[in-house]
Amino acid sequence: MNILIIILLPFLSALLILLAGKDYSQRIALISAAASVIAIGVMMALFDKDATTITSIDLPWIKSMGVHFHLGADGLSLLMILICNVVTLISMYVSLGDTFSQHRLYFALLLLMQTFMNGVFTAQDLFLYYIFWELALIPAYFLLLIWGKGKDVKPATIKFFLFTLLGSLFMLVAIVWLGNIGSIADFSLATIYGLEIGTQEQLFVYGAFMLAYGIKTPLFPFHSWLPDTYTLAPAPVTIMLSGVMSKMALYSIIRFVLPVVPDAVEQYGIYVVYLATIGVMYASVIALTQKDLKRMFAYVSIAHVGLIAAGILTYSVLGIQGSLIQMAAHAINTVGLFFIAQILFRLKGNFDINCFGGLRQYMPVFAGLYMVIMFGSIGVPLTNGFVGEFIIFTSLYRLDVFAALIAGSGIILGAVYMLTSYQKIMLGPDTDTTLTDITNSDKTLLYCIACIVIITGLYPSWITSLCDVSVQNIIHPYLQK
């Protein structure tokens, strides 16, 4: 199956929504998102795990600059596209529960965001990658600005946009430099991977790339845009941002930083590992006293992506494999948590943890499903969060015991704040007897998420076997040098 379909399907659907009548927008969006999931499913089924890349399209685009419209996907890309498409489908489904003004524009923007993020995961040309990377920011900006809630939406949106753009500009400089090292300008990944770059220059490229990815992931102390953005965005947009957009940066570290500047990672990677693990601890400490549930989940997300980044920068097969499992786990768990926050918001009209109590008596099914997803997020054995976390810890421990210790304490705190908030919301006395259990459509989605949490926990090896060749290709050239 042609990889182009992954980009074209949501893009054309977005155009169709803008042209079609008002009544059809929801249906088109949902069908398109479901079709995208089916498409990636078929692609994965047909994928030959030993093949390195399925290159399906390579057209010269801007000849004078040596830029190609070159798309392709290996196991790593397929995993990321799967995450992106599943999370988009969930986001569409969650959107059905609320009414949005100008919903044609709303659904079109969500689909465009999916298009560009899929572009990031499939681009085989560094320049094309950068274009997709920046394009993905634009729908996010409008989704946040138009449908965000609260009086601080405008400043928060501008902060989010400018902050992430600032980082990306440094990356642009590095990309232009990388593309012009040879006698002719060439941005194709194969050429860039083959470049012999001096240690000094590697450090410069490493710094520029990591600034962009550090802000987008985000790593401590570049995270200040995240809590406001996640809290003020409408739930489906928060789901897209936390589920997929943070993975864009983590994927890019694996795809571009590790193979292009291996010496710099070898020498200076440990500093970013420290920064990331301190971030895990820091975000967990702050989450401990948050009263706003959505804000707390935002800090939980910072802690988890910090751990994933640390795993990647251990620069070992083990660390990267663990991080990939954890990326898939984080995408599902964080989406589940933000959906739970949205359900609770619909009940009482705010996210204040102290407003709730004793909900378990009235919503037993919801309580059970919330618990499964929470366990996944904490990383309890047999849930999806455990395997990745365990592997990352092992790789961190081999690299540096101290880093493993810091990250470990953060994870322990994770259990504390998650269980405490669950206890406050779900257990104890409550006087509000008018509540009933959640609707069947909400239940269906939570059941699906809980099933993925458990199935991936029991059988995580599909991720490692899917990405094994890609990871070996990224790590091996360096080991052979």
Added chain:
Amino acid sequence: MLRLYFVVFYGQERINKAVKTHIHESPNGMLIPLYILAALSIVAGIMNAPEIFHGNKWLENFIAPVTVLSGIHLDHATEWFLMSISFLCIVMVGVFAYDKFVKKGKVPQNDEALNDSTFSKLLRDKFYVDELYEMLIVKPAYSFSTLMSTFFEEKIIHRATNGAGRLTLFLSGKIRKTQNGFISYYLFAMALGVLGLITIFILF
């Protein structure tokens, strides 16, 4: 344990009449698991019976990797001595509890009504481990979290980011004023610039 056993099963009866009519032997659903547990508790004891009783060290062999490092071997005299001491202690406590709660029929007071020595208070409050844990770990963790979120996160991290934006706006407000539209000002600025460049070229 012996205190508990004697007070509950042999001690003075304190049940009111209404409750008394309901009391009966436990159903099989509870008795059978208890039989099994009782049998297993004896088996567990025999599994690693001391050497003097020709014990086989089944348990020790089973968990060998864990115990291999200890390598302690006691002679028979020490084994007898240790066993006698612990057995004697149990018998003494049993006799004391039987005497106090069964023979003399003493009923233990409620905890609230108790006005007893420091030692039993220490025991009743579990050596204050919970309070120590609360004081040494839980409270500092929460205070640290509050400090980090109200001071470091708000005053330093957020201010640094927002400050960068404010600084840009502030500088733009100041520098914007140089673009006042008067050609004479621009000419003056250009002349200053040329003068400056010439000075630099002459000096260096």
